[in-house]
Amino acid sequence: MASDSAAADRFRFNPYIPAFDADPFPAYQRLRDEFPAFWSEEAGMWVLSRYDDVLAALQDWRTYSSAQGNLVDELPGRAGATLGSSDPPRHDRMRALIQKAMLKSALEHVIEPLREAARGHTAKLAGRKSFDFVAEYSAPLTLDLIFALFDLPGEQRETVREKAVLMTQTDPELRGKGPSQLAAYGWMAEFAAQLVAERKRNPGSDLLSNFITAEIDGESLLDREVQLTVTTLIMAGIESMSGFLSMLGYNLAAMPDVRRALAADPSLIPDAIEESLRFNTSAQRFRRCLTRDIELHGQPMKAGDFVMLCYGSANRDNRKFVDPDHYDLARKPKGHLGFGGGVHACLGSALARLACKVAMEEWLAAMPDFSLATDTLSWIPSSNFRSPKSLIVNAFRLS
Numbered sequence: 001m002a003s004d005s006a007a008a009d010r011f012r013f014n015p016y017i018p019a020f021d022a023d024p025f026p027a028y029q030r031l032r033d034e035f036p037a038f039w040s041e042e043a044g045m046w047v048l049s050r051y052d053d054v055l056a057a058l059q060d061w062r063t064y065s066s067a068q069g070n071l072v073d074e075l076p077g078r079a080g081a082t083l084g085s086s087d088p089p090r091h092d093r094m095r096a097l098i099q100k101a102m103l104k105s106a107l108e109h110v111i112e113p114l115r116e117a118a119r120g121h122t123a124k125l126a127g128r129k130s131f132d133f134v135a136e137y138s139a140p141l142t143l144d145l146i147f148a149l150f151d152l153p154g155e156q157r158e159t160v161r162e163k164a165v166l167m168t169q170t171d172p173e174l175r176g177k178g179p180s181q182l183a184a185y186g187w188m189a190e191f192a193a194q195l196v197a198e199r200k201r202n203p204g205s206d207l208l209s210n211f212i213t214a215e216i217d218g219e220s221l222l223d224r225e226v227q228l229t230v231t232t233l234i235m236a237g238i239e240s241m242s243g244f245l246s247m248l249g250y251n252l253a254a255m256p257d258v259r260r261a262l263a264a265d266p267s268l269i270p271d272a273i274e275e276s277l278r279f280n281t282s283a284q285r286f287r288r289c290l291t292r293d294i295e296l297h298g299q300p301m302k303a304g305d306f307v308m309l310c311y312g313s314a315n316r317d318n319r320k321f322v323d324p325d326h327y328d329l330a331r332k333p334k335g336h337l338g339f340g341g342g343v344h345a346c347l348g349s350a351l352a353r354l355a356c357k358v359a360m361e362e363w364l365a366a367m368p369d370f371s372l373a374t375d376t377l378s379w380i381p382s383s384n385f386r387s388p389k390s391l392i393v394n395a396f397r398l399s
């Protein structure tokens with residue numbers, strides 16, 4: 001299975017080393033330039049890193065299947081049952097139902113309350129010299145959004161966040177999900193089951209109720225599909241949103257020119273969101289399983305082999321983007337893979353774009369000037385996501 005070249009034997013790609021996410025980009029570059037189809041012993045799967053290869057895989061779900069699960073380290077029982085872990089036609093049926101539910105729960109319904117919540121969080125920071133952007137802004141604001149979207153019980157806020165964050169993590173020693181991640185998943189599945197049962201008895205106008213009652217051609221979702229999809233939506237919504245918002249905060253703290261440009265002209269915020277999705281998105285790596293033997297860049301790959309698709313690397317490919325390691329606010333990157341692509345492209349992308357815009361508008365109105373307070377960051381241990389555990393920033397001015 002392993003590549004037979006001597007160079008490939010020396011090169012290792014191990015996303016389980018805790019320090020890997022401090023700077024994965026040099027390893028991605030070597031992969032793209034020297035080992036475009038690389039067998040990683042540590043991950044136990046092939047790694048695709050070039051833009052064209054990742055895009056081609058996303059567009060060919062028949063060969064690159066999600067039905068064995070799309071998380072690099074999959075959770076038990078999810079394979080084949082949720083949106084992200086199933087193939088068409090089953091996937092399309094579920095996706096159409098959720099899209100219908102998402103449309104019904106008009107996004108404005110959650111966006112204005114989100115703006116109010118953002119103002120509440122920044123108001124609490126007035127007068128402070130430094131604070132944690134993750135613990136005091138991106139994480140609580142994401143909870144405001146997801147709790148409003150699903151109308152979740154407020155008293156469970158902290159537990160739900162703790163479990164959602166744990167579920168996306170990986171045990172670096174075990175190179176997979178460990179006991180605490182599995183226990184968190186069990187808790188969330190039980191939480192989702194109770195919610196689904198309760199909404200069936202008392203349906204409301206939230207996304208979850210719409211989702212349970214949505215029908216296409218008289219067909220609704222099976223209980224298990226609803227429950228596992230709700231579990232995944234809460235996990236995906238919380239970690240993806242809060243992780244990406246944290247990366248936006250990080251970019252603005254680390255790049256004063258960009259921050260000043262946005263503070264002076266907030267209409268540029270959507271451009272910063274797109275460039276951040278390209279430059280250093282939080283959703284870095286997802287998994288597929290080959291359904292047939294193929295050969296790519298001279299490497300024979302077998303049916304049943306897992307393949308890691310590195311969106312974070314594809315977005316830095318100079319075969320696709322000019323000067324890709326440069327953050328260019330004026331770039332307006334077409335075709336970036338920050339939200340994936342093909343049939344599994346992120347279903348929450350419109351909501352996420354809108355929510356990030358509101359979050360950054362409110363943050364920059366209160367805090368046009370801030371900087372990183374530490375030289376080093378610690379990153380959540382995850383084979384899929386890259387985002388800081390905390391982001392301590394110094395305030396220059398908070399009105």
Ligand code: HEM
Nearest residue numbers: 070083084237240241244283286339340344346347348352
């Ligand atoms: C900025 C924040 C977000 C980012 C960067 C992000 C990123 C992604 C990516 C890369 C995928 C593709 C996964 C794959 O290829 O297997 C995905 C799928 C998905 N995302 Fe997001 N996401 C974000 C926010 C959200 C939110 C807020 C929700 C919902 C509340 C959501 C729901 C989903 C769902 C349901 C899928 C699976 C779609 C399918 O398989 O058809 N995401 N997301």
